[in-house]
Amino acid sequence: MATAEQKQEGLHRDSSDFVITQTFDAPRELVFQSWVEPERLAQWWGPVGFELSVLALELQPGGVFHYGMRAENGYEMWGKFTYQQIEAPERIVSILSFADKQGNPVQHPVSATWPLESFNTMTLTEENGKTTMTLRSTPHKATDEQHETFKQGFESMKQGFKATFGQLAQYLARVQ
Template sequence: MSTENSNSDFVISQTFDAPRELVFQSWVEPERLEQWWGPAGFTLSVLALDLEPGGIFHYGMRADNGYEMWGKFTYHAIEAPEKIVSVLSFADRDGNPVQHPVSATWPLFSFNTMTLAENDGKTVMTLRSSPHEATEEQHKTFLEGHESMKQGFSATFAQLAQYLATVR
C-alpha cells in the first residue's frame, strides 16, 4: 500500500468575498455548515463536531427523494483561522468508514489540507486532497475522478459563497 503519490493529488482553489475568520467559522460551526456543506438538493445534519486533533466531524446528508449518506472527517491539525488538516471517509450512520457508494475502487480515505489566505478582505481557500492508505488502483481511480470532484466541490463552494454573502 502507498500513502503518498503526489501524481494523484486533487487541488482546487476559490476566492471568497469574505474575511478569512468568517470562512473558517463556516467550516467549523455546525449551524453554519448546515447552511452550505454537501451537494445541492441535500439537507445536512451534523451528528458530531469535535474540533481538535483526533476529533471528528460526522455528518449525514438526505436528498429530497429520501436517499441518505454519511461522511466523516477525522481532524489531524487545526490552525485557526488558516488551516484544517483531516482524513475524510464515507461513513455509515454510526461513523464507521465505508466504501464509496458508487465506486468499489475509490480510496477508503483521503487526506485533506484546507488552507485559507486573506488578501484585502477576500479569502483564497485551497483544498488539497490525496488518497490515504490507498492501493495503486485506488490512486488511479482517484485521479480519474478529478473532473467529477472539481464539479462537486465547485458546486458546494458556490453554496458557501452564497451563504457568506448572506451573513455579513
C-alpha cells in the same frame, strides 16, 4: 509537494493530488468559522439539493465531523472528517471518508475501487478582505488501483466541489 514525513509514511503521492482553489468575498475568520461551526456548516456543506445533519463536531486533533446528508427523494448518506491538525483560522488537516450512520468508514456508494479515505489539507489566506481557500486531497493508505480511480474522478470532484463552494459563497454573502 509532499513533506518528508508524508513520503516516509507513504500517505501522499503528488501525482494523485486533487487541488481546487476558490476565492470568497469574505474575511478569513468568517470562512474558517463556516467550516467548523455546525450551524454554519448546515447552511452550505454537501451536494446541491441535500439537507445536512451534523451528528458530531469535535474540533480538535483526533476529533470528528460526522454528518448525514439527505436528498429530497429520501436517499441518505454519511461522511466523516477525522481532524489531524487545526491551525485557526488558516489551516485544517483531516482524513475524509464516506461513513455509515455510526461513523465507521465505508466504501464509496458507487465505486468499489475508490479509496476508503483521503488525506485533506484546507488552507485559507486573506488579502484585501477576500479569502482564498485551497483544498488539496490525496488518497490515504490506498492501493495503486485506488490512486488511479481517484485521479480518474478529478473532473467529477471539481464539479461537485465547485457547486458546494458556490453554496458557501452564497452563505457568506448572506451573513456578512
